[in-house]
Amino acid sequence: MNILSIQSHVTYGHVGNSAAVFPLQRAGHEVWPIHTVNFSNHTGYGDWGGPMIPGTEVTSIVDGIEKRGAFPKIDAILSGYQGGSDIAGAIVDAVRRIKAVNGNALYACDPVMGNAKSGCFVSDEIPPLLRDKVVPVADIITPNQFELGYLTEHETGTLEQTLEAVKVAQEIGPRTVLVTSVNRPETPEDSIEMLAVDGDRAFIVATPRLPFKRNGSGDVTAALFTGHYAKTRDAKAALKATASSVWDLLNVTYEAESDELCLIAAQDYFEHPQLQFSVTDVEDL
Template sequence: MPSILSIQSWVAYGHVGNASAIFPLQRLGAEVWGIHTVQFSNHTGYGAWRGQVFGAELIRDCVHGIEERGALPRCDAVLSGYMGSAEIGEAILDATRRVKAANPAALWCCDPVIGDVGRGIFVRPGIPEFLRDRGLPAADILTPNQFELEWLTGTEVRTLADAKAAVAALQARGPRCVLVTSLHLDDTPDGEIGMLAGEGGRFWRVSTPMLPVSVNGAGDAIAALFLFHRLRGSTEAALVAAGSSIFGVLRRTAEAGSREILTVAAQEEFVAPRQVFAAAAC
């Protein structure tokens, strides 16, 4: 099973960032080394929260301490999400360099948390530019949502051809594998939502029913699940596994009427999703 260094936000209440990514990875059997970029009481979607953004030096110190334990050669991947500041982004970039120096086969899966459709950009100034100019060229796997795909490429994505062209544009700048975690196109049937993965000139698409639920943290879980399954198999298989699992968790969340994603209560969906959705080559 893989060992993954996960550098993301942490909340005491609810499930976003590392609080949404670490447990699913552990439930699947991964060894996860979590470093937190922020410590908040709850996610910012509530409109009010308490806590603080950590300094970049703390991130560097934690990575250096892991390095001193001689563990970095066993690290199979770095997973990053919400950064808190552009300086933290630089610390994450340094961490990936250290990991890859110790294990050249290691991957960096960068979830470029910038914003979302309907909300626009919700991160601090400097972070979007860091992700576009510094993070994107160094990443192996990128997992943007539709808003982030459009922002990073400066293009409008309305059709499948648009989406594939935007993914290819990202790949031309760095990441060989791109997963678009939520995609609603002109040809998307009413009541459905899609995901699109591309690698090696090939593309796959998965569509699932749109659920009556609005929660934070689903994208963080998708990135973690996709990375785990991509480390063990093909891009197509990783797309199927991640899409099926997150649908199962969100279905349980909708059924419960929960404001928070049911990461713990629906944990069997990570291991054996009740419903599996096939991927279509496109």
């Protein structure tokens, strides 16, 4: 699979393309990264150096890729943290142009906005752009439970509410929705779940909850799910492989007491997921 990944880049640590590219490569995919910011580190540290990349420069890179005749080779487009408000237009333009040449290319949008603990941490301009401009052209979106509620303006406290919010999201555009960091009343305190909905089929997987959080884990999740789904077009299999690899990555990071994701130490789990967690059809719950 050839995957064009349009998202942030950091030099120190692993978020955005710095979290997505290597796992995808170890999973066997060719990845063409375009950066939307070029920061020293993720913004969670409170300070950072480096610029946001203007949307015109993103488009200029896309233009260069087009001149190489590469659009027909692209199997999937992935976007994540957008940086400036002009990036949405650059992404939508790239998707439109690539799909005009290659109708089989998938577009996966990770609508990065925030989380339940921190709230929304992007500019106030970004969520409306994601909802009204970017998500409608996506085939796949990979929000966490908080972002799904924010996008759809629906409650997501129960499984039923989350599924209803997914239906609203599908009406906006994407057929396939991966919801990460799912919590519901039935979820054991020592577990956390992911939900994948593909058309009218829904699947859920639970993994042990580790007592910490690291920036970039959602970026790895979105990337691996996109890669697996683009290759197999099987949401259940993609969910199973993604949950396995991401949990092992987080476990390695936790055991190392590392402030950043241990992508290198966990790299074999991207190529060979252990598939140790069962995926359940939601209708069987």
